[in-house]
Amino acid sequence: xxxxxxxxxxxxxxAPSRDDFDVVSGEIPAPGPGEVVVRNIFLSIDPxxxxxxxxxxxxxxxxxxxxxxxxxxxxxxxxSNAHGYDLGEIVVGARGWQTHTCCKATTLTRITxxxxxLSTYLGVLGMPGTTAYTGMTDVGRTKPGETVxxxxxxxxxxxxxxxxxxxxxxxxxxxxxxxxxxxxxxEGLGFxxxxxxxxxxxxxxxxxxxxxxxxxxxxxxxxxVQAAVFAKLNVFARVIMCGMVSQxxxxxxxxxxxxxFMVAKRVHMQGILVSDKPERFAEWRGLAAPWVxxxxxAYRETIIDGLENAPEALAMVLNGDNFGKMVVRVGPD
Amino acid sequence: xxxxxxxxxxxxxxAPSRDDFDVVSGEIPAPGPGEVVVRNIFLSIDPxxxxxxxxxxxxxxxxxxxxxxxxxxxxxxxxSNAHGYDLGEIVVGARGWQTHTCCKATTLTRITxxxxxLSTYLGVLGMPGTTAYTGMTDVGRTKPGETVxxxxxxxxxxxxxxxxxxxxxxxxxxxxxxxxxxxxxxEGLGFxxxxxxxxxxxxxxxxxxxxxxxxxxxxxxxxxVQAAVFAKLNVFARVIMCGMVSQxxxxxxxxxxxxxFMVAKRVHMQGILVSDKPERFAEWRGLAAPWVxxxxxAYRETIIDGLENAPEALAMVLNGDNFGKMVVRVGPD
Numbered sequence: 001x002x003x004x005x006x007x008x009x010x011x012x013x014x015a016p017s018r019d020d021f022d023v024v025s026g027e028i029p030a031p032g033p034g035e036v037v038v039r040n041i042f043l044s045i046d047p048x049x050x051x052x053x054x055x056x057x058x059x060x061x062x063x064x065x066x067x068x069x070x071x072x073x074x075x076x077x078x079x080s081n082a083h084g085y086d087l088g089e090i091v092v093g094a095r096g097w098q099t100h101t102c103c104k105a106t107t108l109t110r111i112t113x114x115x116x117x118l119s120t121y122l123g124v125l126g127m128p129g130t131t132a133y134t135g136m137t138d139v140g141r142t143k144p145g146e147t148v149x150x151x152x153x154x155x156x157x158x159x160x161x162x163x164x165x166x167x168x169x170x171x172x173x174x175x176x177x178x179x180x181x182x183x184x185x186x187e188g189l190g191f192x193x194x195x196x197x198x199x200x201x202x203x204x205x206x207x208x209x210x211x212x213x214x215x216x217x218x219x220x221x222x223x224x225v226q227a228a229v230f231a232k233l234n235v236f237a238r239v240i241m242c243g244m245v246s247q248x249x250x251x252x253x254x255x256x257x258x259x260x261f262m263v264a265k266r267v268h269m270q271g272i273l274v275s276d277k278p279e280r281f282a283e284w285r286g287l288a289a290p291w292v293x294x295x296x297x298a299y300r301e302t303i304i305d306g307l308e309n310a311p312e313a314l315a316m317v318l319n320g321d322n323f324g325k326m327v328v329r330v331g332p333d
Numbered sequence: 334x335x336x337x338x339x340x341x342x343x344x345x346x347x348a349p350s351r352d353d354f355d356v357v358s359g360e361i362p363a364p365g366p367g368e369v370v371v372r373n374i375f376l377s378i379d380p381x382x383x384x385x386x387x388x389x390x391x392x393x394x395x396x397x398x399x400x401x402x403x404x405x406x407x408x409x410x411x412x413s414n415a416h417g418y419d420l421g422e423i424v425v426g427a428r429g430w431q432t433h434t435c436c437k438a439t440t441l442t443r444i445t446x447x448x449x450x451l452s453t454y455l456g457v458l459g460m461p462g463t464t465a466y467t468g469m470t471d472v473g474r475t476k477p478g479e480t481v482x483x484x485x486x487x488x489x490x491x492x493x494x495x496x497x498x499x500x501x502x503x504x505x506x507x508x509x510x511x512x513x514x515x516x517x518x519x520e521g522l523g524f525x526x527x528x529x530x531x532x533x534x535x536x537x538x539x540x541x542x543x544x545x546x547x548x549x550x551x552x553x554x555x556x557x558v559q560a561a562v563f564a565k566l567n568v569f570a571r572v573i574m575c576g577m578v579s580q581x582x583x584x585x586x587x588x589x590x591x592x593x594f595m596v597a598k599r600v601h602m603q604g605i606l607v608s609d610k611p612e613r614f615a616e617w618r619g620l621a622a623p624w625v626x627x628x629x630x631a632y633r634e635t636i637i638d639g640l641e642n643a644p645e646a647l648a649m650v651l652n653g654d655n656f657g658k659m660v661v662r663v664g665p666d
Contacts, residue, residue, distance in 0.1 A: 241595040255588035262574040262604040271599040
């Protein structure tokens, strides 16, 4: 059995491109004791991946030159040396930009297909959805009538975070790039308003859409959007620091906001990482799968065909050129 | 009965000075129903007062031109029209830079003198001590073996915060200005180390004194000290945002740190204001009064004589020229 893998050729400067990676072929090892081989069907593309391409220290070690690029997949078991893991079973949690992954079976989660498309287990029902759920549960703690602002509102995390805030009875304002995304955020996701950060006077648009200030901010982007929302925070506001994608390609980090407002407004700001609470993945799948099945939890995906196009897919995500959750179709369902 | 008051003449530019205030004389009104007149003995001088002199919006309304300047006192009831409040009783909680305050008796807390000097009810046993207790209890939640850094470590808040961290079993590193304060922080307060921000290479000194990074940071100053400590924060660090005195005289707020570390390190940063939890004042007095009495909770005070010197006392606090809690002696004990 032979497979393709995308390995890191060199560390990108600025936006990653195809030239920063090599596609290599190789043999799939036979699974060792307790291992299975997964034929990957969909590969998740996420902003965090930029951090793995950089030598800059973060919460995880960078991918080394020549190593297979990091990413989560959903796929089918095609070889098994693990008791109770059968050929043909669908599993999420194999890792790597590759057509086949050989790994410990216990790192995988079995999925019973049928209710939701397989790709959703990488998005609305997977890591991004669980991230949104964790942030809103642990930090957001939205109360009815509060105003919640979500940046990257049409994205995989933001779209779920905002819908959870709506379910909690909040007024929800999205921030997204371009009229198509803003329309989707309002019409498709049911947010109360959406500000287009590409065309608006952000301060004026936030003043207009958040007349009572901002009680909860779910931060995915950083930069000018962050500064504008921070200026509108109310006393006792909560800020979920989930990501700052606007600076992931930057060589030098720009300065941030003066933090005097943290004292004056008694703001609670907290960084989150979904893997800190692994139990939340199953909890969220149990909660949200029926909502996806009955259509009450909306989501959007961009599916790119072909493993070799994963670098471009990542560049799109980092530039905001995707629409909703970005996945790469590695092989047939 | 006549009294003196210090009223705001004009809003200071930069550091406040005597010329920004007027000392005026007037009659004390006879207390109305439920009111008492307090002869103030000590007046508390605190960094937050700079905010009241500015038109810049904060958590409280600014003092208006011609109004008596804001501040908390401890004093003696010299006239009473309130049932159960007797002449000669010592009370804390009257407000204003003035020799006599007429106010509702229910806003006051009766003190039984004897155990601790009266001035301590404005410092280690009062608002600053309660602030430190609230921050360490609600946000710091120090665990044994953790490293805790305290800025303005010899000050009224920092000295208590650090001693609470020591009681919790932490390694405690202070940051203070000048060798005298640093010596006191180590020898008098029992911190494990103290960095002099006026003479040290701050990054090197923190690397040296915090070899395992920083788990809890109690922020009183902002600026370069803040940046240096933030760079040393560990995963799951907690930051108590209590004040940023280094910028209180500034006309324009400088930019702050890039907040990428909040995500990467999953930092919990929270602003606190002691008056948000009024029940903590009595709780802290009950806990700490025996520690002050038996000498196990150390503190330092600077006492300036004469109400007319309150503006200079405030300027000293804002410039770090005080040593420990700053109080003005308004009248005899």
